[in-house]
Amino acid sequence: MEQQRPGRNYTRIAMVILLTLGCLYVLRPFLPAILFAAAVAISSWPLYLRLLTRLNGQRTIAALTMTLSLTLLFIIPLSMVAYNLGDDVARGFGELRLLIEHRELAPPTWLRDIPLVGPSVETYLNDLIASREQMLALAQRMLEPARHWLVKGGLMLGTGVVQMSLAAFVSFFLYRDGNGLLSIIEVTMRKVMGEGADSIQATVSQTVRGVMYGLLGTALAQAIVAAIGFAIAGVPAVPLLSVLIFLTSLIPFGPPLVWGGAALWLFAQGETGWSIFMTVWGAVLISGVDNVVRPMLISRGSSLPFLLTLLGVLGGLIAFGFIGMFIGPVLLAVGYSLMSEWTGTEDPIVKHDEERIVE
Numbered sequence: 001m002e003q004q005r006p007g008r009n010y011t012r013i014a015m016v017i018l019l020t021l022g023c024l025y026v027l028r029p030f031l032p033a034i035l036f037a038a039a040v041a042i043s044s045w046p047l048y049l050r051l052l053t054r055l056n057g058q059r060t061i062a063a064l065t066m067t068l069s070l071t072l073l074f075i076i077p078l079s080m081v082a083y084n085l086g087d088d089v090a091r092g093f094g095e096l097r098l099l100i101e102h103r104e105l106a107p108p109t110w111l112r113d114i115p116l117v118g119p120s121v122e123t124y125l126n127d128l129i130a131s132r133e134q135m136l137a138l139a140q141r142m143l144e145p146a147r148h149w150l151v152k153g154g155l156m157l158g159t160g161v162v163q164m165s166l167a168a169f170v171s172f173f174l175y176r177d178g179n180g181l182l183s184i185i186e187v188t189m190r191k192v193m194g195e196g197a198d199s200i201q202a203t204v205s206q207t208v209r210g211v212m213y214g215l216l217g218t219a220l221a222q223a224i225v226a227a228i229g230f231a232i233a234g235v236p237a238v239p240l241l242s243v244l245i246f247l248t249s250l251i252p253f254g255p256p257l258v259w260g261g262a263a264l265w266l267f268a269q270g271e272t273g274w275s276i277f278m279t280v281w282g283a284v285l286i287s288g289v290d291n292v293v294r295p296m297l298i299s300r301g302s303s304l305p306f307l308l309t310l311l312g313v314l315g316g317l318i319a320f321g322f323i324g325m326f327i328g329p330v331l332l333a334v335g336y337s338l339m340s341e342w343t344g345t346e347d348p349i350v351k352h353d354e355e356r357i358v359e
Contacts, residue, residue, distance in 0.1 A: 030170075032320035033163050035327045037170035040070060041178065042205055043212035048175050063175035070168050073220070079161050080239060160322025167323065200338065207337040211330050219249040221289045226259060229281040233274045235262045249290065250313050250325055259286055308332045 027034065041048075044066065052062040174181065189197035223246035230238045241258055248254030259282030267275035309329050316328020 032323045032327060033166035034170055036323050037167040037174055039208050039212055039330050041171050041174040043209045059176045063172050066175050067168050067172040075164050075168060156322050163323040203337050203341055204334055207333050208330055211333040215250055215329060218290055219246045222249045222255055222286055225289055226286050233278045255286055308336060
């Protein structure tokens with residue numbers, strides 16, 4: 001009997017591995033939505049518990065309230081932008097084509113004042129505008145591919161809306177049945193990892209909350225501040241630009257590309273005052289949100305080095321699509337925190353952020 005136990009153990013391990021692989025294969029199409037729903041549920045779990053207490057333990061109503069809040073904050077705005085993006089792109093390129101065909105384009109007057117290259121560039125543009133054939137050829141080479149990529153981006157955004165909708169659906173059950181799932185996970189981790197299970201669980205929860213607070217909280221705050229600035233300055237397509245601010249804020253130094261482009265557009269339209277306003281608004285308020293809000297939110301959890309943040313966003317985008325922009329940094333942050341804990345090394349990035357917050 002004793003000699004058969006090792007064989008039985010190997011058989012059980014093999015069965016567990018095969019069963020796990022089979023479950024992952026079945027859930028593979030829904031894995032991005034499940035991972036995002038789990039990250040959202042973990043990061044917002046304290047808020048759900050407070051809501052559950054106020055609702056006298058009515059789990060279904062509390063879970064439904066949290067799910068509807070997720071829908072109002074993320075899914076509906078993204079749906080509106082994805083719905084209007086195709087029409088806006090087609091309308092913009094149609095108007096540009098009409099301007100080219102009627103030769104109503106003209107280089108900006110400030111172009112000739114640029115030292116060294118200004119007069120040459122202005123002459124080239126004037127010659128190009130004067131030739132309808134050259135303008136149409138240029139439009140064919142540049143505008144059509146640009147429209148193709150913008151439409152493709154709109155499709156990716158639409159796919160992200162579908163994934164987020166599925167994540168909201170999954171999050172409802174994670175909230176409602178979360179206590180039971182936590183009990184199962186705790187027992188399983190203790191059997192597999194022994195005494196270190198509690199420490200690993202705490203590290204994972206703290207890391208997920210820190211990264212989600214730092215990424216989504218900062219992105220949402222920057223998008224709101226940017227939307228106010230765009231509306232005041234009279235910049236068109238405020239919802240689209242605000243969503244671009246939200247997305248680019250996940251990448252360091254991303255938002256200045258958007259509000260800087262808006263400032264340049266205002267300057268090209270002759271609105272020098274509003275261009276200066278947009279530049280100051282972006283540099284002081286929009287970027288100021290990143291410098292003030294992000295450390296405050298990260299102080300509740302864990303930080304992530306610049307390189308891992310960038311690789312997480314880009315790698316997650318390639319691996320999981322639009323929703324991977326949020327999943328990638330979270331997965332890398334969890335792995336980074338667990339590796340730091342297992343090796344007994346202190347994270348210098350987190351230490352630096354904590355010292356800056358204390359100061």
